[in-house]
Amino acid sequence: MNNHFISYSRRNKAFAEKLVAAFKAHDRDVWIDWEDIPLTADWLEEIHRGIESADDFIFIITPDSISSEVCTQELAHALAHNKRLVPLLYQEVQNYNEIHKSLSSHNWIMFNKEDEFEQSFTRLLQALDTDLEYTRSHTQLLQRTLEWEKRTRNASLLLRGQDLTEYERWLGTSANRVPHVTPLQTEYIFASRRRASRFQRILVGTLLVGFIASLLLTVVAIDSRNQAQSARDFSQTQAAIATIAQGEAEVSKDLAEARAADVHSLLLADNAQQQAAANPELAIVLALEANSVAVPPAQSQLALAEIAYEPGIKRVFPGFEGAVNGIAFSPDRAWALAGCADGSVSIWELTNGTQLFYTNDLSLPVRSVAISPNGRMIAAGYIDGSITVWQTSDYSIIQQLGGIRTQAGHTGSIQALAFTPDNQHLISGSSDNQVIQWELIRGDIVRRFNGHADDVTTLAVSPDNTLLYTGGGAEDRRIIVWDLATGRPVRQFVRHGKALLSMALSQNGQLGVSSSEEGDLIVWRTADGSVVDPLGDTFGDYKITAPITSVSFTPDSLFVVSVSRDGKLFVWDVQQDAGVTVLNSGT
Structure with a gap:
């Protein structure tokens, strides 16, 4: 089985060869037509087999490829089998309307700067490794499904035993994940169960x-x-x-x-x-x-x-002497990090409520906290613009970044923090209207993102580590999308009438959700900022009167969970544009 299929125009073969060489240097298997088609084979049939056997369909975007009939045929076959698309922009295209909408709807990985090939290739590998086990299961099931269809649905090829049980469970967790399940795959699983x-x-x-x-x-x-x-x-x-x-x-x-x-x-x-x-x-x-x-x-x-209807309060964590301004959960949901206005930073084990870590060394109000994707680092941002980073293995400090007294970094309080998906950088937003990207090994400032006219109140990094989304305060209200590699703004849009309070991206990077002081909640497409669902400020018969201070997507991206300032938690159905249930903390 091939890991990746590469679709390219023959006029861009030199770049394709460079890409293949990079994959091979990382022990990755690729399917490309100059290596994998025997001289006696039916050319188009072999192309189709290559696409079907690959986990991902990589399309090199150039003026030549988008006008190529062969590339168009390859893309159509990949779409017919719901292959995960990974578009690479190698050469700028004058008329972007000519690019197939299936490619336009995905985040592109930029390869249009030759001197940044290695950085771009690293981002490509990270994107390809996202949800890898699910993608490989999709490929394996697709091959078995197509063989069953080709052999006139021979019953001997149906799933049975442990295979059937595992793929039924896989199907049960596939909602809104990429690549999507094909109708034939679903039919194959159901036929096996029958x-x-x-x-x-x-x-x-x-x-x-x-x-x-x-x-x-x-x-x-x-x-x-x-x-x-x-x-x-x-x-x-x-x-x-x-x-x-x-x-x-x-x-x-x-x-x-x-x-x-x-x-x-x-x-x-x-x-x-x-x-x-x-x-x-x-x-x-x-x-x-x-x-x-x-x-x-x-x-x-x-x-x-x-x-859903008898959730109750599972555990109360005592000891805070001020408002809790930031909470984050570890990737394995085993522990939680809290930052408080009393200056304390603490970690709590969620199962039994044990406090694993506590510090109040700075005695300054904590405004934001974050946990790295690998769970090995935590960060807290303070009112004086300083940031402290600890490692969770022994809770020792590994970096102390910026602060007003150091004349470096931010000159206002930290309002938002986020680690990048590769765990190499920390992004901070501040009341000084700036966003800073920090390199964590040396503590250096990589770049500053200047563009907001008011506080930067919230931020999020795309799952493929290529884009940064930042939200502004009352005098700004914009969501600005930045290219992380260059620091340049890609697009901006306004979706709220008051200061943004929270923002989150779906795991597939295709949707964003944001809330503001108005108490509203809006789901939008990351590709262009267009509105998918204005979830509004009503929840069935319940009128939301308090601002929504925190939002997040569920892992399948079908629902949005929000928390309002009056202590209520709401679960929203994104597809139905409706509330599902409401939980009250009693506060």
Whole structure:
């Protein structure tokens, strides 16, 4: 199986060769037409096989490739099989309307500067390694599905046993993940489940007939004089079995369809119960999805009742002497980081409430906190513009960045912090209207992002580590998108009438959500800032009167979780533009 398929124009072969060489230097397998097509092979068929066997479809964007008929055919085949698209911009295109919309909707990785090839290639590898196991499962299932379809849906090629169970679970977690599941893949899994269920019914029926036959033979052995009567009993029993079989045949189709829906629902409910302790927000979402079928199984309804409608307060963490201005959760959801107006920074173990770390060395109010994606570093930003970074292995300080007294860094309080996905840099936003990118090994300032006319109140880094999104205060209100590699603004837009308070990006990088002092919540496309859902300031019959101070997407990007200043937590359905449930902290 090939890891990556590269689509390119022959006029850009030199760059394609350089890209292939870089992949090979990193022990990555690539499919490209000058290496992988035998001389006697059907050319287009081999191209299609290469696309189907690859985890990713890399498209090199140039004026030549977007006008190439071959590249267009390759892209169409990749889209038909829901391959994950990874567009690389190598040469600028004069008319961007000529670029296929499937490529325009993705974040491009810039390769248009030759002297920055290594940095761009590093970003490419990071993007390709995102959700790698899910993507490989998609590729493996696609190949089995296409083989099943090619061989006229031969039942011997259907999934069974542990394979079937694992792919059903994979399907249950696939909502809104990229690459998307194809209709044929879903049909293949459901056909496999129907066959497995039918086999179980046949097995049970066979055992039943065997039991009856054994019982009749015993009767004959005990009293041979009743042989004639036994024969009549046997005939009646067989007739009853035939009647039952006929009835089963009449309803088997409906049962199979209902069974497929039930399996999907029960898998989601099971996942919800497994996530209930460590990730209750995700558990709520999974339980709701499990109950979206026409007739939810009793177990799914029970899971929803236990998780969504009786959440309760699981644990109270005491000891804060001021407002908690920042909270972050570790990647494994095992512990939480809190920063307080009393100057304290603390870490709490979520399962039993044990305090793992506490410090108040600076005695300055903490305004923002962050945890690195690998969980090995934490950071706190203070009112004087300083930032402290600790390593979580022993909670020792590894960097102290900036501060008014050092005449370096920010000259205002820290309002927002975020680590980059590669764990190499820290981004800070401040009331001095600036954003700074810090290199964490030496503590150097990599660059400053100047463009806001008021406080920088919130920020987020794209999952592929190429773009930075920053939000402004009341006198600005803009969301500015920056190229992290150059520090130049890419685009900007205004979606709120008051100061932004919080912003988050979906895991696939395609959607953003932001909130403001108005109490509103808006979901927008990262590609151009266009509005997907203005979720507004109402939640069913409930009027949201307090500003929403924190927002985040669930891992599947289907729901948004928000927290308002009055202590209420809301779960929003992005697709339905509606509230799902509301939890009250009682404060």
